[in-house]
Amino acid sequence: GESVGLHLPTLSVQEGDNSIINCAYSNSASDYFIWYKQESGKGPQFIIDIRSNMDKRQGQRVTVLLNKTVKHLSLQIAATQPGDSAVYFCAETGSGGYQKVTFGTGTKLQVIP
């Protein structure tokens, strides 16, 4: 079936360095892709999203890249901080508010002080 998955389960990064978290998806019909951050014992927190008609979107310290040719999504975090330590999920959904959000497997980001 269709799925959204990640390449790396765990990523360790030195504080101050940039982090790159990758994701592969298989549903070419997806309209939106979203990155979420989840801290232990909490619900997912929206980070940034990107529409399928875009290939790059920037936020504060974060950038999402979308490569539709190879169905690949990445999240770049600049100047990674200890507070960035969490599990990051990519997710895909359709444009309608009634459409479900399907999550990938998640990557744990560990920031080394």
Add this chain to the structure above:
Amino acid sequence: GAVVSQHPSRVICKSGTSVKIECRSLDFQATTMFWYRQFPKQSLMLMATSNEGSKATYEQGVEKDKFLINHASLTLSTLTVTSAHPEDSSFYICSGRTGQQGGTEAFFGQGTRLTVV
């Protein structure tokens, strides 16, 4: 962003009893609400989708008679775990989206840690 309030955050219940989890959208109308289940170190797995005033649509493998979902208003959805067993222990998370076309963001509650003893 919009706020989804989920209650309780933690609950411990005895095997065989029922537990109700509430999910409220505080500053938007959640036309559609989603309920997820998450086991430790795993991703969020969708259990069901509910539209206000309609019966919920359950994902394959989810028992609708065990996980009762009510979405009676645009700001409140409830999940009741009936006759809970230890294997139902998990982290349950709700999410709300508006019905507006083009609205992309789904807002998540803080989750409920259910422990069945």
